[in-house]
Amino acid sequence: MAKIEEYIPLVGQAVIDDLRLLGERLKGKVIQHINSTPVGGGVAEILNRMVPLLRELEVDAKWDVIKGGEQFFEVTKKFHNALHGRAEEITKRDFEVFMEISQQNIESINTYGDIVFIHDPQPIALIKKKAVNKWLWRCHIDVSNPNERVWGFLMDFIVQYDSAVFSAPAFSRKLPIRQFLIPPSIDSLSDKNKELPQKTIDLVLRKYGIKKDKPIITQVSRFDRLKDPIGVIEAYLQVKKYIDCQLILAGGTAEDDPEGFKVLEEVKEKAKKDPDIHILLLPQNDIDVNALQRASDVIVQKSLKEGFGLTVAEALWKAKPVVASNVGGIPLQIKHKYSGLLCHSVEGASFAIKQLLSSTAYAKKLGENGREHIKNNFLITRHLRDYMLLFLSLYHPEDIVNL
């Protein structure tokens, strides 16, 4: 894992110096992150990098995971879908299951942190343990149009926190507590994003039986309906009528997503007649994901809802032209026609993909602009800085803080 000094050639010495200055101001405070899964999905991925880097900056960061179980995660997946505005039948029993398992976690988890940093709705009820310490709730999902019943249920917990954090302005609403805007980030030196030699890329393509004889369109995402893998296949089929190309749908599943395998089967069924569609199940294989993104001609992220869409940042970091839905945090990463193309439908996605495959110079320029935008705004060093400022804000209510 990369050390904090290794980021200096990319962001400059002074940026790292600033991070160390902030770390000094947090000396003596224990920051306890709590989420629902140690692997799979964006939250675990960020915490895996964030916690060791905070420690290097002398911030005493810890990470604990709640216990869930199949029934609990089925309920929280329903909550997740409902918060994204999808129609879900949520019963009284579902709320009871949520509270029963939450109560078990309340009894078993020690919330020892000076700052307890809760990620997403699964561990939200731990706030019942709030003592004199500070509590933060980090919402990683798109709650711009939530199911009001689920949101109302969560609101009873949210208002007890000291502050909340959202990834995009559209997710905020009037709350009686402070709320901050902190988009997530990618780690430019992780296996998923570091530079790769061409030899490695070729080896990975060979491993999955993919020939580079026709343009590659790729979506990297968990097999989740909200990522619309079926819509990606439909867009690809429309492109294929005019441009001979191939499609890669690559992704894993997460421990807290019981729906994943069902969706994967649906996708396989839809793709089975076309040998140019490659469905790859890649559980935590970051080098392979990196190589597939780098081997692609166009990267797609056709999500119906998106908390942020870190795969867009990953693709842009590799200077790839991207076609992505205008949802959630994606428009923060793509300025339409400047650093990528935004779409609203299968037809729009297919038109944009055709455009990029046909105009390679335009596609290249979009990718280069995108990389610059990610470098300036969505790398982990910015995220570390924002989190440390967030921790300090808990002790400073004013708008101009002299440290």
Added chain:
Amino acid sequence: MFCTRLHLSELTGLRATTLGQFLALIKQVSGSCIYHHTHRFLQQHQYLSPEPPNDFAYWVTDILGEDELGERLVSIDTIQYSTIRDLREKIASTIESYLKDNPLAKLKFARSGEEFHFIKSVSFILPTNYVAYDLKEFVEVLKKITIDSIYFHIFEARLRLEKPTNDFAFWIENSLGDKKLADSISSFDPYTSTLEDLRNKIIQIVERKIVN
């Protein structure tokens, strides 16, 4: 002593769909909000130039399609205003006067998902380990510090902390007694450059002075 300013964006939950709501909220939100939306572009898109210097102009033009009002807002000469209060009044009066001349503009509204979200900047100011006692040291430090630090001494010190000029010009005039050099640093409009260009411009001016 060089300081740096790091900012955190605080969400207000306030959003505008029409120009009427937009104007009412501009009059009501905190100065930190006005500051955020008139200065965010400078940092977030600091590799681009020229970029719209404020979010208000961008929304009015690109979302509501009110190009003329957008042009009026974009051309507000921010450097002429020494306080956020004055800047807010100018923005509000520009919109008011436009609405008076173009009452139909009140009927336009942003589609769902394209509302204007009011955000405020929370600034954390902290001293860095960089110190300069003369121009030679000053220029060496200027090459090393972050753009956040340059941003603080040029923009934030003047407008948000209501100092009469930017920090660099103030130090050069009052500690080194070089009014001419101070004037040349405070005379150009920093809002029309990227932060890296600004850094290079000041370095050039000071290096020329050192050589002469």
